């Protein structure tokens with residue numbers, strides 16, 4: 191065990207820090223769930239990509255930097271520390287990208303990964319359907335093979351970034367007689383294909399953060415099948431693993447929030463407001479929790495670098511980070527007191543930061559990427575080995 | 580950067596695990612409860628033979644010359660077995676303290692005996708109201724209340740009053756003593772600095788034991804929930820039961836790296852080690868306390884009996900929770916370090932400086 195960074199890792203950190211200091215936009219970009227913000231975020235992704243920092247852990251030939259996972263964590267630390275914009279293509283780069291790397295053909299890797307890294311093509315995730323939420327195996331949308339095309343019918347919903355994205359990846363029933371996990375195929379669908387209609391849905395904050403996607407005899411090339419025919423479930427489980435686990439929510443995100451929370455605490459103390467001991471304790475717990483999540487991630491990364499895999503443990507992390515995030519934002523709102531309800535344009539909103547917006551988003555953490563109830567089932571059955579039913 | 584144990588460390592853990600699972604059964608632990616000292620000289624000398632008591636004793640004094648990172652996994656096993664022998668004070672605190680005092684005479688007098696299992700050392704620290712295992716100690720280490728002095732007392736240099744406690748494995752004592760030149764074993768700033776690590780090592784070893792206690796409480800509940808049937812099904816198939824247990828499993832998962840990091844910080848004398856230890860101890864205490872409640876709940880009435888074993892570990896969770904600073908006490912220490920300073924606190928990785 192050696193928890194110190196090597197000289198090389200420190201040099202990598204310095205390089206990232208200097209680059210980010212020079213390039214990160216000085217002003218916060220508008221939300222990537224608005225048309226304007228989406229464009230601004232794509233523009234930022236191009237800057238990142240030109241600098242070679244878009245996909246740090248990917249191989250160079252696919253637009254990455256060929257860095258290892260420790261370096262990736264270091265980059266993330268610097269990224270959040272620099273206050274850089276959220277990653278508009280996170281469904282692509284963090285979820286689908288690694289899945290294509292594992293299951294894709296060489297042609298698919300060449301076709302999709304570089305444009306994903308540059309966010310020239312932004313991706314949405316199409317698992318959920320009106321009747322398939324937690325029970326993802328209840329997917330009904332169908333894809334029928336006709337020659338070298340799939341004819342796709344059905345409806346996907348809650349697709350994040352779907353309102354503005356170029357592509358959607360999802361699972362479709364390819365064997366009409368199949369049930370549940372069998373007979374599904376993983377297909378990549380261009381959202382501008384004929385027969386595809388996208389209807390934006392406003393989220394809790396009023397922005398079009400996700401979309402419904404209607405597929406009405408949409409035709410898609412069979413080259414867009416990822417992994418084996420009728421074996422899409424296994425491919426999707428790999429993607430879901432990336433989502434719950436390491437990639438989507440790297441620890442720096444929560445350490446950054448914890449640091450801001452400590453700053454807010456100090457400002458509140460300095461302003462002369464009396465702070466209840468329980469609130470002081472909540473800030474301390476937030477800090478400790480963010481540290482624990484970071485340390486746990488470094489353990490996981492060490493294991494992966496030495497040939498290990500992430501399995502059901504990803505469910506432990508999903509619960510931990512989503513509850514931590516929610517708790518941190520609740521604590522911040524309590525510290526803000528009466529000002530917690532103010533929107534950024536309110537005359538008295540000085541110093542309220544983005545806590546309210548962050549709070550609204552943190553409320554979705556226990557729902558997306560598999561609800562926390564489902565994660566608890568997974569932990570109980572696959573880690574603790576309790577009987578299923 | 581490598582956050583994992585070595586194969587050797589895991590091997591040693593496995594050896595101690597197997598030994599304790601075989602020799603330190605719940606039945607035997609209950610047997611010790613009933614004895615006057617509450618302790619087992621036999622187990623103690625077997626642990627010494629395996630190198631556990633002398634793990635941190637330098638090789639030249641007959642020990643294994645290892646460090647706090649090696650120790651932490653063994654402490655976890657001690658907790659899992661519910662073993663209450665005074666390893667924390669003797670092996671995890673006193674051995675490195677005496678080692679680091681750099682006093683040849685003191686080292687020669689005590690380190691070989693610690694390694695050989697021939698000396699038991701108790702440590703009186705102000706964060707504990709009482710002194711654990713003072714009744715069998717060959718030496719009681721204590722800091723002079725008004726000075727940079729460490730004193731070492733033998734039992735007739737102090738007055739001990741037993742304080743019966745909720746955990747029958749716990750043997751704690753009120754202690755009266757008067758500092759005398761004769762009892763002084765170290766003085767100076769060095770002694771004061773080293774004394775700060777007494778608390779760190781005590782809290783670290785206790786936290787590690789609590790990881791083992793937590794894991795054991797979960798194991799007991801899982802085993803019971805798999806076997807016990809109600810409404811025609813194992814109770815472990817009910818979602819409420821599953822979710823209770825999943826929650827404590829999450830807590831354990833995230834207490835563990837805090838404890839391992841604290842071990843690294845203590846072993847490398849990292850500047851933030853006191854805070855790192857406090858994070859470890861508070862998280863491990865909370866996990867153990869939660870596991871105790873859940874394990875009891877999952878067992879139902881049978882868990883509420885003296886006969887069933889859940890309470891062996893439940894009481895360990897409680898008594899270790901109070902030892903070397905409660906969760907609340909350590910949280911306040913974290914708050915002091917992280918919230919009350921003007922400079923931003925260091926966080927792992929994210930806060931790293933590039934100097």
Ligand SMILES: Cc1cc2nc3c(=O)[nH]c(=O)nc-3n(C[C@H](O)[C@H](O)[C@H](O)COP(=O)(O)OP(=O)(O)OC[C@H]3O[C@@H](n4cnc5c(N)ncnc54)[C@H](O)[C@@H]3O)c2cc1C
Pocket residue numbers: 314315316317318319322323324325347348349350351400554557558559560561562563564567
């Ligand atoms: C912000 C946000 C972004 C999202 N982005 C995407 C996206 O990009 N792509 C996509 O495909 N989906 C996305 N989703 C959808 C998300 O994956 C689903 O909301 C989630 O899987 C739950 O499905 P559901 O909403 O239908 O709820 P339901 O499955 O109907 O669940 C409702 C409640 O019942 C509980 N419940 C259900 N089954 C069980 C069970 N077996 N045991 C215990 N409790 C149970 C749930 O935990 C939940 O509390 C997003 C959701 C949110 C909130």
